[in-house]
Amino acid sequence: AGVMKEMFQMKQQLNLLNSAETVEAFQASADNFITLSEQAKATMPASLEGDETRFKGYQAGMQEVIDVVKKANEQAKAGKLDEAKALLTELDGMRKKYHKEYK
Numbered sequence: 001a002g003v004m005k006e007m008f009q010m011k012q013q014l015n016l017l018n019s020a021e022t023v024e025a026f027q028a029s030a031d032n033f034i035t036l037s038e039q040a041k042a043t044m045p046a047s048l049e050g051d052e053t054r055f056k057g058y059q060a061g062m063q064e065v066i067d068v069v070k071k072a073n074e075q076a077k078a079g080k081l082d083e084a085k086a087l088l089t090e091l092d093g094m095r096k097k098y099h100k101e102y103k
């Protein structure tokens with residue numbers, strides 16, 4: 001259990017998203033990222049020690065991340081690869097904020 005494996009895989013997919021040169025490559029990695037982050041969202045990290053209230057906050061944070069990648073994927077589908085990648089920059093701040101809170 002734990003979310004470490006999903007987190008490392010999310011990082012890997014994010015690198016692929018940022019270096020994607022085609023809409024198809026972007027979409028494939030976005031789909032992978034979303035699947036992994038939904039798995040992470042469904043799993044209580046060990047650091048939360050069973051605290052259901054904090055788990056709700058953690059899940060809301062994961063959903064924010066998922067929403068950004070879904071939005072980016074919509075841009076990619078519309079052929080706007082640069083705009084899609086620009087949206088991904090929002091993830092840096094979220095990652096830092098929520099890692100401070102829950103990691």
Ligand code: HEM
Pocket residue numbers: 002003004007008010011014045046047057058059060061062065091092094095098099102103
């Ligand atoms: C793009 C977004 C994110 C990426 C790429 C990412 C990546 C990572 C990576 C590589 C680790 C393991 C290495 C380390 O400790 O730094 C990690 C750990 C962790 N992350 Fe994230 N993260 C993201 C977003 C989030 C969000 C939004 C949350 C919470 C709402 C979160 C919660 C955690 C927790 C709890 C751990 C520790 C897991 C454990 O010890 O089992 N992460 N993340």
